[in-house]
Amino acid sequence: MSTERDAALDPFPIVIREFVGPRAETDDVTSALSVESRAALRQFSLERTLAYGVDYADAVELRGRVLDGQDWRSAATELADTCLRRVQSAPAVAGVPTRIAYLRRASALLRMSQMMMLSDIPERRVIFAEAASLYEQAADLLVDRTRVSINTDHGTLAGWLIPAGDAAVASVIIIGGIEGYAMDFDSMGEAFAARGVDALLLDGPGQGETRFIHQHYLSTQWRDAYRRAIDFLEERAPGRPIGFVGNSMGGSLAMAVAVDDTRIRACCNNGGIVAPWMVPPSVGTFFSKMVAYCGVVDPEQAVDVWRTVTPAADGPNAGYPLLVVHGRKDPMISTEMAQMLLESAPTDDKQMVVFSDGDHCIYNHRHDRDVLITDWMRARLCGVTTLELTS
Known part of the structure; x- marks a missing residue:
């Protein structure tokens, strides 16, 4: 979900969406990670992440990126940014369901991004406020809460x-x-x-x-x-x-x-x-x-x-x-x-x-x-x- 590119030399337009994808979570792999990354992977299992509203593909990609060495917060934030680009490119009328889905995905990812922050620093407050704003935008479109x-x-x-x-x-x-x-x-x-x-x-x-x-x-x-x-x-x-x-x-x-x-x-x-x-x-x-x-x-x-x-x-x-x-x-x-x-x-x-x-x-x-x-x-x-x- 991280990048897209047009294969301009092909006879027909081809867009490739690149993903890190799932990674083996062996002791050899996790032992090389930071203390925070190991704690995040342990505390926020795939099942728990999904239960908090993170889309399955996003949850798999988040874990894959962290296993590759990226820190938890930046990985979740980048995935949220990708979702927001989908919101901005959605068609004006037919794309309402698309915007709702990606707004909620982005909100869940931002909420996940601050999970390893232990103190209430200003940055954490900003992140959570943005997550709530995205959630509210989706609610306004869906008119269900x-x-x-x-x-x-x-x-x-x-x-x-x-x-x-x-x-x-x-x-x-x-x-x-x-x-x-x-x-x-x-x-x-x-x-x-x-x-x-x-x-x-x-x-x-x-x-x-x-x-x-x-x-x-x-x-x-x-x-x-x-x-x-x-x-x-x-x-x-x-x-x-x-x-x-x-x-x-x-x-x-x-x-x-x-x-x-x-x-x-x-x-x-x-x-x-x-x-x-x-x-x-x-x-x-x-x-x-x-x-x-x-x-x-x-x-x-x-x-x-x-x-x-x-x-x-x-x-x-x-x-x-x-x-x-x-x-x-x-x-x-x-x-x-x-x-x-x-x-x-x-x-x-x-x-x-x-x-x-x-x-x-x-x-x-x-x-x-x-x-x-x-x-x-x-x-x-x-x-x-x-x-x-x-x-």
Whole structure:
């Protein structure tokens, strides 16, 4: 996807699109790469990259370029630039679907390009703002979702509303975790909308646009922000049941919100843990990201904030229906940790689905994951308690 050339000497015009293509990811190859490149290839598998909205061809090319020695950020950025050239060359009318597709591809690549940046430097903010702008341009063309800003006492919350239209019977909030944010989980939002559930893809405190553009971080007052998000959905559709889905560490936040707010009628935890504050500094990069999530430099101060995230605590809504989704091959969350969370949850209305080969957040079964969560959530929000979760 990197270059094109016209074979001018041929009798007919021939355009060749050049690609690096897939590379063997052997120890001999990866050992010669930089520490950052090895970490990027390890942390952002092909399956996870695809789950965050990167096109398959782009994901393969990104990995191939990094294996050839290019750094992660510049490789992803160059691929995004190629997508934007496709946008600019698309026909004015017939090319609308083309522009939508390449705008979304470019946005996903730019979001991927900043993944290895650990601090909130100005360059990272610019990259994320550009990714959101491209995503919004695609949304304006497709007319299927709108940007949302929710004011709170501690800063603005940003998100995207994917409406189900006149057929809507419920609403749901979807959040990501420490590094996967609102736009990265839009496949789940689209699956909800297709099932008659309005989906608010939300960047909570410490996440995505809320963090990089509005500089709103996780603090001890984080619950107030989520209450305002629930207010937003309640005011938009009074009386409509509301659910909450949290992915990765967002699952811990979702459960902590659900037990406190009686307006949450069902909750799904896809990858959270029972005690986020117990993640040790020895974990290294992930712990550093948890500190940055709070907008502080003092690890102890960040741990004090994370201590307020209590998914196993009792509360006024302790009987809420809970679905825990877990991947047995999750390198971050063991099956024992997932079972501990399930057992510790204050509700008696709970169940867990385990994907035997699932990775973290079930990125390697994105469609099946989205079907499972959206079908279960819609059923519970509409009062159906007998939905069978088949193996």
